[in-house]
Structures are given as C-alpha cells and as structure tokens.
Amino acid sequence: MKIRETIVQSTFIYDLMLLRRTGGLVTWRAGSVMMVYRGKNYQGPASPKELDVEEGDGFLVPDVSSGSLSTIKDSDATTFLANSESVRRNNKQRENLTEEEIEYNALLDGLGPRFVEWWGTGIPPVDADLLPRVVPGYKTPYRLLPVGMRSRLTSAELTDLRKIAKSLPSHFALGRNRNHQGLACAILKLWEKSLIAKIAVKPGIQNTNNKLMADELSKLTGGTLLLRNKFYIVIYRGKDFVPTTVAAVLAERQELTKQVQDVEETVRCKTVVATPSGQGEATAPAGSLAEFYEAQARWGRDVSTEERERMIEEATKAKNVKLVKQIEHKLSLAGTKKLRAEKLLAKIESSMVPAGPDYDQEIITDEERVVFRRIGLRMKPYLPLGIRGVFDGVIENMHLHWKHRELVKLITKQKTLAFVEDTARLLEYESGGILVAIEKVSKEFALIYYRGKNYKRPITLRPRNLLTKAKALKRSVAMQRHEALSNHITELETTIEQMKQELGLSEDEWSMTEGHENQEFDQSEDDEDSDGFDVVEDTDWDDDEDSEVSGLNVDEHP
Known part of the structure; x- marks a missing residue:
C-alpha cells in the first residue's frame, strides 16, 4: 500500500485502523509505503448469504430464488456488499463495547447520522456535513454566569481541559467551512452531558479552513476555543453555560419579572398627583448666591477697584512667597542628600590607592x-x-x-x-x-x-x-548622583534669586516672612519631597555584592 494523503497524525493509529478495518497486520513500512499481511486464518469477504442483518438496520436482504439479484448491476452489488460488510462489522463491535462506550454510542445516536468512512479507531463520530445547514429561528444560547465566578479560564484550567480533550474520542467529523447551525444545535445538546466538544476535520477535502470553522462555531455556540489545528477543533462550553431547558425557564422568568416591573411603573405613574403651577416651588435661600447678594446689599460695603486690585496683588505676592518657601525646602533636602553622597563617595574611594608614575619607564621612538x-x-x-x-x-x-x-x-x-x-x-x-x-x-x-x-x-x-567590579559600579553611581544633585542645587538657587528679585523684598523683610511659615513647611516635609531623588540608606551601598543598575549614562570620570 502507498499512502498519498496524510489522514492521521501518526502511523501507529494508521496501523490500528488497518487492523480494525481489514484484520491484517502491518509487517513492513518505509515512508508512505507499507506491506499488510492478511494472516493464516483469512477467509475473505462474506457473501450475501452469510450476512446477518437485523431488522432495524435499514438494509434489505434480496431474495436469491426470485432472481432479483440478476437485475442489480455490478457497481450496485459492490456497494451493497460493502455496506453490508460495514453493518456486520459494526454489529460485531457493539457486542464488545463496555458500559461507558455503549452510553457514549447512544449519545452520538441522538445527535445525528454517523460518519461511515471514519479513518480512526473506536466508535465512528457523527457526520456534521449531513446535519442541516440552516436551522429556522436559531439564536445564540442564553448564558448566565454564577455569582462570584470568573468567566475567563486560568492557565491551569486551560491546560487541564486540553489534556482531557486529548484522550477523548471525536464527537463530530466536519468537512465544510460555513453554515453550521445544525452542528451548533448538536453541540449544545452534547454540552448538556459533556464539557468539551471535539470535532475532527475531514482530510482530503479541498479548501478546508479550520479557522473559519472554529470562528463560526464559537460565534454560534458562544463556547471557548481550546484547540485548533488541521486535525481537530476542541470547544469548551464555558462556565456560564446553561442547559436548554433551564435556559428556557430562566428566560421566561426574566420576561415575567420585566412585565411585573412595567405594571408597577404604570401604576406608580398614575398615583402621582400633579402639583399646580406656582405652588410648592419655593426654594430655600440658605447658602445660595441670592442670599449672598442680599446679605452683601444689607450689611456689606462696596469694594472699590483700587482696593480689589490691591487685594489681588497681595494674594499673588503671598502665593509667590509660599512658592519660594517650597523651593527653599527642596534646596535644604537636596543639600542633605548631597552631603550623604559625598560621604559615601569618600568611603568608597578610601579603599582605592592609585599607583604613581614610573620614572624608570621604557621609552619608544x-x-x-x-x-x-x-x-x-x-x-x-x-x-x-x-x-x-x-x-x-x-x-x-x-x-x-x-x-x-x-x-x-x-x-x-x-x-x-x-x-x-x-x-x-x-x-x-x-x-x-x-x-x-x-x-x-x-x-x-x-x-x-x-x-x-x-x-x-x-x-x-x-x-x-x-576597586573591585562591584565597588566600581557603586562609585560610578555615587558620582553621578553627586553631579546630578549639584546641578539641581544650582538650578534651585538661581530660581530662588530670580523670584526674590521679582518680589522686591529686602533681607529683613524676607527674614520676617520666613519666621511665620517655617512651622508649616516642617510639618509637610515628607509630603513635598518631589525633587526626583529618593533617600537611599548607606547600608544599601556598603554591600560588596553587585547591584543591578540599568539605564545609567556614560560615566565621564576615570
């Protein structure tokens, strides 16, 4: 035998398929070519007389004595023999099934016709291509997520479901890309007894696209796609899946609740007594703008334009003074951090003793x-x-x-x-x-x-x-920190001098205003620390281990 198409994923499954279909044994294989031995007890295909067909199987055994067989063509006879052989083989297999396999077989019988040309082992799946393309009045199923449960699957749940799906047999065999409403109905019926629906893609059919199949089935059923490849499509029913009977009851109950709410709203609107115009419209003037204007006209005094401008100027000046105080507070914090960086840098450089020049050095021309x-x-x-x-x-x-x-x-x-x-x-x-x-x-x-x-x-x-490699990195970071703090302090000092010149205050006036607001800044010292440099404990720098520092600029110091 020579295989021209990739039907299954592994040759082992292909050997089991040949053993189940023909009873032969694969004795040699090289690439896509294999030899099948028929066995010593090979008896050949059964004749029509030897077929034992049950009444419910849907096949008729012709009467040989009446000569009806002579009217059948050779091709029809061949097809009849093949179908009869498959029926006999299926009946023989059903006798050897376990209780679980019998239950699974009965479940598939209620979903649709079987795929007779099934290439795999075990019970043949339902032929999805024979199911109706369009179902009149089909709608996406009703879904309801339980309280306190997340709709999305976790990584562990997704892995477990895929492992379960790998060991399950195929429920359906699909070959067309679109119009799967009949298949969607069958999947919903299957989900009432199984969490997963496994669909095998028929090989050898041109223009099959498993992506189109999976997208349409997910849209029609509302399930979660677990796996999709050129062999299988696995769809999970979801945590919010509701059986058809329960969904119908819930939808009916929801509609009834909506009707009751509509009736209550109608009765409530009828019982409301309309208030005549001009009555009940009195508003409390307390805290309103009208009350302010009334009090201002009765007890207040008019503010002149010059006085208003002077008040605005004083408010602006007070705001600028407060801003200068904030900048001075930042300047003091930056100075403290600079001193800490200098101490750390001196501590690191104390362990470095550079060598001096060699006066007896060799000279080159x-x-x-x-x-x-x-x-x-x-x-x-x-x-x-x-x-x-x-x-x-x-x-x-x-x-x-x-x-x-x-x-x-x-x-x-x-x-x-x-x-x-x-x-x-x-x-x-x-x-x-x-x-x-x-x-x-x-x-x-x-x-x-x-x-x-x-x-x-x-x-x-x-x-x-x-220095060692770790201490050299600490020294580089400390030098960069010291340089950045120095530049930051210079900028703050320049800003303070400019703002003092704009305010036009002398040193005595500035010292007087400074005494009133020192307490305020002492209380908000931690809240207003926004200069961009975090306080780093010295113990973090004393370790001899390497510290991971990324994104540093190029050091310009030896």
Whole structure:
C-alpha cells in the first residue's frame, strides 16, 4: 500500500485502523509505503448469504430464488456488499463495547447520522456535513454566569481541559467551512452531558479552513476555543453555560419579572398627583448666591477697584512667597542628600590607592609610536571601558591581551578629552604599559598601549590597590548622583534669586516672612519631597555584592 494523503497524525493509529478495518497486520513500512499481511486464518469477504442483518438496520436482504439479484448491476452489488460488510462489522463491535462506550454510542445516536468512512479507531463520530445547514429561528444560547465566578479560564484550567480533550474520542467529523447551525444545535445538546466538544476535520477535502470553522462555531455556540489545528477543533462550553431547558425557564422568568416591573411603573405613574403651577416651588435661600447678594446689599460695603486690585496683588505676592518657601525646602533636602553622597563617595574611594608614575619607564621612538598607532587602530579585538571606569578587572584583561599580542586597544565612551586623558594616565600607571596614542574613533576614544620590550607578566593579574567590579559600579553611581544633585542645587538657587528679585523684598523683610511659615513647611516635609531623588540608606551601598543598575549614562570620570 502507498499512502498519498496524510489522514492521521501518526502511523501507529494508521496501523490500528488497518487492523480494525481489514484484520491484517502491518509487517513492513518505509515512508508512505507499507506491506499488510492478511494472516493464516483469512477467509475473505462474506457473501450475501452469510450476512446477518437485523431488522432495524435499514438494509434489505434480496431474495436469491426470485432472481432479483440478476437485475442489480455490478457497481450496485459492490456497494451493497460493502455496506453490508460495514453493518456486520459494526454489529460485531457493539457486542464488545463496555458500559461507558455503549452510553457514549447512544449519545452520538441522538445527535445525528454517523460518519461511515471514519479513518480512526473506536466508535465512528457523527457526520456534521449531513446535519442541516440552516436551522429556522436559531439564536445564540442564553448564558448566565454564577455569582462570584470568573468567566475567563486560568492557565491551569486551560491546560487541564486540553489534556482531557486529548484522550477523548471525536464527537463530530466536519468537512465544510460555513453554515453550521445544525452542528451548533448538536453541540449544545452534547454540552448538556459533556464539557468539551471535539470535532475532527475531514482530510482530503479541498479548501478546508479550520479557522473559519472554529470562528463560526464559537460565534454560534458562544463556547471557548481550546484547540485548533488541521486535525481537530476542541470547544469548551464555558462556565456560564446553561442547559436548554433551564435556559428556557430562566428566560421566561426574566420576561415575567420585566412585565411585573412595567405594571408597577404604570401604576406608580398614575398615583402621582400633579402639583399646580406656582405652588410648592419655593426654594430655600440658605447658602445660595441670592442670599449672598442680599446679605452683601444689607450689611456689606462696596469694594472699590483700587482696593480689589490691591487685594489681588497681595494674594499673588503671598502665593509667590509660599512658592519660594517650597523651593527653599527642596534646596535644604537636596543639600542633605548631597552631603550623604559625598560621604559615601569618600568611603568608597578610601579603599582605592592609585599607583604613581614610573620614572624608570621604557621609552619608544617616534617611528615605533607611528607604527604601533597604525597597527593598534587596525586591530579588531579591543577592551570596552564602561561606566565603572578603571578597576582591577580592566588591568587583568590588559595583561591577558598582552599574553598573545604586544598591543592592546581600549574603547571608552567618555565625551570630554580631559577625562579621557586622566583615564589613560591611570591605566598606564596601573598596568605598567606604554601609552601609544589617544585617537578619536567615530563617537568614542581609542586608547592604544604597548606592553614594552622588557615586559614580564606579574604574579597577580588583579592589582589589590584598585576597586573591585562591584565597588566600581557603586562609585560610578555615587558620582553621578553627586553631579546630578549639584546641578539641581544650582538650578534651585538661581530660581530662588530670580523670584526674590521679582518680589522686591529686602533681607529683613524676607527674614520676617520666613519666621511665620517655617512651622508649616516642617510639618509637610515628607509630603513635598518631589525633587526626583529618593533617600537611599548607606547600608544599601556598603554591600560588596553587585547591584543591578540599568539605564545609567556614560560615566565621564576615570
């Protein structure tokens, strides 16, 4: 046998199908070609005389003696024999079914006609293509979600339902893409006894689209799509599913409740007595604008234009004074944070003892410097110098590069040339190499170092006098914080001076106004801290472990 179409997902299922249909055994398989052995006890197809057909099966056994068989054509006879054989085989299978399989078979009998050409094993499903395309008066089923339950499935529930659906047999076999109202009715009937409806897609039919099938069935039934591929479509009935009988009772009860409410509303409207015009319209003047105008006209006095302008000016001035107080409060907080950052930076840098210049350093000629510069710029391997700056790991990597080559190239993203030169000198002192050149490469700087003719690899590649990688990151963050706070303090001081000049207050007047509002700002110290810099405890910075810092700008300090 040679298989031309992919009917099933695995060849094992195909072997079981051949065994169930023919009774043969697959002895050899290579790709899509297989050999089936008929067996020693093969007896061939049964003749019409040997068929035992029950009365309720819908097939007629012709009378041989009457000669009616002679009037049947060869093709009709072949079809009749095949149908009779399938009936005999189905009857034989029904005798060997368990109680659950018998119940499942009876459930499918109530849904529609079976798919005779079923390719799988087990009980054949319902042929969905034989169900009616359009059902007159069909509507989407009524749904009601229980109180306190979520309609959506969780990931665990979805996984469990898919595992259950994988072991279930197919309920329907579908081949057409649209017009599935009859199938939707059958699925709703199936959902009364099963949570899941499993639909097998018929293979070998042209232009089948499982996406169109699944979308239309989900829209008609209101279920939840669990799985869709070229073999199966699995639909869950949903947590808000209501059986047909219960849905009819609920809909009837809802309609009755609506009618009762309409009757009550009609009676209520009739009993309302209309109030004559001009009566009952008196409004209480307390707290209204009319009461204010009346009191102002009786006891108040008229405010002149000059007085009104003066009041507005005083209110604006008081508002600006309060704003200046707020900015001064922010300035004091920023100063405190700056002092804390300076202490932290001094504490970290205390463990760093940079080496001084070596006065007995090897000297290279100008010709060698030009050659080394040209070779270094052409080198592809390089060492990146990031936000941490110079630490013990950078020096170790330089010595590892010098193990295989005489030059090493470092790329730094610092913008200012002065900072780049300081970094280059520090690397030269710590590594013992010779600085060849500092070159501008696109938006970065390249530092080229020569190890020297008398280079000897040190015993300890990582110098003990430099910071570790973790402490270098803390130092970089602390320096950025200190710089940002310094810029922030400068901006606040400039803003305060400008606002004081606009207000036109002298130092004595300002000190007098300052004493009245200090208490207010002391109480709201925590609420008005909006300068964008959070207070960080020193203990968070004292750990020697690496801290995860992302989104930092390029450090411009060695």
